[in-house]
Amino acid sequence: MADITSTAAPAAAKASRKGLSEAWFAxxxxxxxxxxxxxIVAWPLVETVRLSFTDADLGGESWVGLANYEKMLxxxxxxxxxxxxxxxxxxxxxxxxxxxxxxxxxxxxxxPGRALFRMMIMPPWVIPIAIGCIGWLWLYNGQFGxxxxxxxxxxxxxxxxxxxxxxxxxFYAAIVTDVWVGTPMVSLFFLAAMQGVNRDLYEAAWVDGAxxxxxxxRITIPQIxxxxxxxxxxxxxxxxxxxxxxxxxxxxxxxxxTTTMIIDTYKTAIGNYKFGEGAARAVAIVVIxxxxxxxxxxxxxxxxxxxxxx
Amino acid sequence: MLMDRYTxxxxxxxxxxxxxxxxxxxxxFAEMFRTSxxxxxxLFSQPYKIWGDNFSFQAYSDMWVKVPLLGxxxxxxxxxxxxxxxxxxxxxxxxxxxxxxxxxxxxxMSLGVxxxxxxxxxxxxxxxxxxxxxxxxxxxxYWAMIVPGVAFxxxxxxxxxxxxxxxxxxxxxxxxxxxxxxxxxxxxRVVLPxxxxxxxVVGTSIxxxxxxxxxxxxxxxxxxxxxxPLPAGLNxxxxxxxxxxxxxxxxxxxxxxxxxxxxxxxQKYLVAGLTAGAVKE
Numbered sequence: 228m229a230d231i232t233s234t235a236a237p238a239a240a241k242a243s244r245k246g247l248s249e250a251w252f253a254x255x256x257x258x259x260x261x262x263x264x265x266x267i268v269a270w271p272l273v274e275t276v277r278l279s280f281t282d283a284d285l286g287g288e289s290w291v292g293l294a295n296y297e298k299m300l301x302x303x304x305x306x307x308x309x310x311x312x313x314x315x316x317x318x319x320x321x322x323x324x325x326x327x328x329x330x331x332x333x334x335x336x337x338x339p340g341r342a343l344f345r346m347m348i349m350p351p352w353v354i355p356i357a358i359g360c361i362g363w364l365w366l367y368n369g370q371f372g373x374x375x376x377x378x379x380x381x382x383x384x385x386x387x388x389x390x391x392x393x394x395x396x397x398f399y400a401a402i403v404t405d406v407w408v409g410t411p412m413v414s415l416f417f418l419a420a421m422q423g424v425n426r427d428l429y430e431a432a433w434v435d436g437a438x439x440x441x442x443x444x445r446i447t448i449p450q451i452x453x454x455x456x457x458x459x460x461x462x463x464x465x466x467x468x469x470x471x472x473x474x475x476x477x478x479x480x481x482x483x484x485t486t487t488m489i490i491d492t493y494k495t496a497i498g499n500y501k502f503g504e505g506a507a508r509a510v511a512i513v514v515i516x517x518x519x520x521x522x523x524x525x526x527x528x529x530x531x532x533x534x535x536x537x
Numbered sequence: 538m539l540m541d542r543y544t545x546x547x548x549x550x551x552x553x554x555x556x557x558x559x560x561x562x563x564x565x566f567a568e569m570f571r572t573s574x575x576x577x578x579x580l581f582s583q584p585y586k587i588w589g590d591n592f593s594f595q596a597y598s599d600m601w602v603k604v605p606l607l608g609x610x611x612x613x614x615x616x617x618x619x620x621x622x623x624x625x626x627x628x629x630x631x632x633x634x635x636x637x638x639x640x641x642x643x644x645x646m647s648l649g650v651x652x653x654x655x656x657x658x659x660x661x662x663x664x665x666x667x668x669x670x671x672x673x674x675x676x677x678x679y680w681a682m683i684v685p686g687v688a689f690x691x692x693x694x695x696x697x698x699x700x701x702x703x704x705x706x707x708x709x710x711x712x713x714x715x716x717x718x719x720x721x722x723x724x725x726r727v728v729l730p731x732x733x734x735x736x737x738v739v740g741t742s743i744x745x746x747x748x749x750x751x752x753x754x755x756x757x758x759x760x761x762x763x764x765x766p767l768p769a770g771l772n773x774x775x776x777x778x779x780x781x782x783x784x785x786x787x788x789x790x791x792x793x794x795x796x797x798x799x800x801x802x803x804q805k806y807l808v809a810g811l812t813a814g815a816v817k818e
Contacts, residue, residue: 252720253641256631260691261647263628267688268654271665278664326558333555337541338548344555345808346801348562353745353800354793355614357752357768361789362565365572365782373568376585387585407561415804419811433540461655468658471752493660497757502664509661516656 272513278506285500295507304483305491309515312467312487315402319469320462322406324455327413332443334414335421345418352411360475363404367391367476394484397477401485405472409465413458420454421447456530460523467516488512566790573597573787580782597791600784603774609763610770611792614751617679617766618796621686621747622740628687629694629739634724636695637702638710651692659685659753670758681758682766686747694743701735702728704813738810741803748796767792 279295281288299305334345351359369375369389378384390400428446437445448455470489473479479486479494486494492512496505543551572580574592582589601607635641636648659666666685667676675681705728713723729736755769762770767789774785 249639250641253635253639253644256635256639257647260628260632260651260695264651264654264688264691267666267669267685268657268662271662271669272657274665274668275662283664326561329554330558333551333558336543336551338543338551342805344559346804347559349800349804350566350797351562353748353797355751355766355768356749358771358789358793359565361771361785362569365786366565366568371572371580371585373564373571373587376587379585407565411562415808416811419808422808422812430540464656468656468660470658470660471750475752489658489660493663496664505664512661513656517653520653520656 275506275509275513278503279510281503281506283502283506288503291503295504298504299507299511308483308486308488308491309511311398312489315398315405315469315487316463316467319402319405319409319466320459322402323409323413323462323466324459326406326410327417327458328455330410330414331417331421332447334418348411348414350411351407352415356408356471357475359408360404360472363400363407364391364476367400391477392481394481397481398485401473401476404476405466405469408472409462413462416454416458417451420451424450453527453531456527460520460527463523464516464520467519468512488515569786569790573783573790575783577779577781577783596781596783596787600774600781600788600791603781603784604770604788606762606765606770606773607788607792610765610767611795613679613764613770614748614766614768614792615796617682617686617751618744618748620679620683621690622744624683625687625690625694625743625747626736626740628691629698629743630729630736631724632691633695633698633702634728637699638707648695651695654689654692657689659689663753663757667757675758677759677761677764679764682751682754682764685754685758686751690743690746693746694739697742698732698735698739701732701739701813704735705731734806734810734813738807741800741807741810745800 278288280290280292282291282294330348334341334348366372366374367390369387369392372390374390375384375388378388379386388396391397424447428450429442432442432446467487468489469487470493473485473487473490474493477485479490488508489512492505492508495501495508571587573596574594575589576591576593576595579586579589579591604610632651636644670676670681670684673684675684709731710723710727713727714720718726751766752768755766759765759769762773771785771789771792774781774788
């Protein structure tokens with residue numbers, strides 16, 4: 228803190244008076260946003276916790292204590308869904324980061340047409356997710372879709388293949404769509420970070436005879452590491468919560484093959500009108516994401532310290 | 538620059554990789570476009586044929602007749618996203634300024650509270666959120682789709698904008714302050730004009746978020762057909778007997794076109810703005 232006013236005693240008195248009004252001013256600036264979030268997010272969250280201890284449905288509600296949690300945790304199905312959700316998150320986020328990094332590197336290459344290519348990756352990000360999913364729904368269609376049709380013509384498939392009709396293929400198909408939705412944003416953030424890297428570093432390495440791969444590994448990656456790590460955290464939370472993509476493609480099926488925690492919560496609460504049981508699942512999501520985020524922020528802190536970012 | 542020169546082989550490799558990457562990104566759009574041109578008879582004909590000679594733009598004129606409200610849906614999507622962006626910015630700008638510049642009790646803790654909102658999505662809180670909307674009498678209005686959108690975008694906005702405001706030299710503000718300008722005047726007349734590039738980036742990101750995710754709130758909190766945004770309105774092409782797939786695809790592509798074109802050209806400023814915000818000095 229290099230506050231020049233705090234060097235002399237009268238100035239210090241003035242600074243402390245300023246400090247008091249500063250706190251009031253700051254809170255006045257924050258209050259509207261905090262209030263808004265309080266009503267629209269915090270209150271529903273408190274309500275969710277309360278509902279999770281009731282048997283609320285369309286008819287009414289009464290207190291049932293921990294019954295919803297006991298029911299949820301007693302079946303093997305819940306843990307299967309938790310496992311699937313983490314598998315979904317890790318695989319999808321990993322792919323988004325790898326594809327995003329490759330994409331950003333390609334779009335950062337000094338070649339003609341670069342400006343046009345950068346424009347062309349925008350569409351999946353800037354259109355409504357639900358609309359992108361309609362395109363994928365058709366691509367995955369066995370009878371009329373391009374993927375099945377093309378594979379048959381190329382002799383890869385003997386007959387129509389419904390990508391969304393089998394547990395495994397539906398799961399990976401949903402992953403591909405999720406990666407498709409998430410990749411443009413990740414690519415653009417990485418691209419922006421790459422352009423922020425000081426060119427002198429590359430030139431110095433180049434003069435020393437370092438090749439492209441070496442420069443990428445030893446300069447680009449470490450320099451943009453803080454952005455990679457924070458994108459990984461944000462993507463992880465969004466992917467964990469990814470709802471529309473799965474819901475529109477498969478509604479969580481076939482036979483639960485693509486049911487993640489968020490889909491399970493939605494179907495329990497909205498589909499089956501078991502508000503209380505749905506709320507218990509929502510609380511489980513919040514607890515898991517909370518623990519996950521705390522762990523992650525510790526890692527982020529370490530990474531930032533390691534790479535000298537304050 | 539010499540360092541950036543590629544050999545011919547490297548160039549071919551880069552272009553091939555970019556072609557593969559863009560194929561992945563654009564494939565669903567190509568498929569939607571192909572479907573929009575196909576007459577229904579071609580779509581369901583076997584064996585599979587990618588292209589037919591009877592392809593036409595017929596669906597692009599039929600869709601307005603089949604779903605008369607289509608123009609309204611396209612407009613609603615843009616209107617809702619615009620309102621969400623404007624209102625979010627009104628909340629975000631003062632808060633981001635406070636976190637960027639001022640020192641106050643519970644600063645880190647309250648910022649943590651904001652950022653933790655990022656962990657939730659509307660889908661988890663739907664039941665209580667529905668009750669809140671009902672209590673506030675907002676169900677079946679535009680506000681039912683605008684208000685939750687704003688709440689879930691405020692934290693990202695604060696987080697992004699704070700980064701930009703921190704970069705503005707403090708001396709300028711202090712000079713205005715010493716000259717007797719009030720805090721609010723300084724914020725309005727000194728800080729905001731300097732922060733314009735950052736405001737554009739943050740506003741653009743919020744708009745994209747608001748435009749991309751209007752399906753869930755629309756189908757849950759709004760039953761009025763005239764108010765539905767495009768993703769929900771497309772359900773109108775699903776009839777009792779048949780789904781007019783070609784018209785649905787034509788409508789989807791036409792509907793997103795205006796916004797998409799704007800963002801294709803904003804991309805350059807977006808990357809430049811993100812770069813400016815990402816570089817730590």
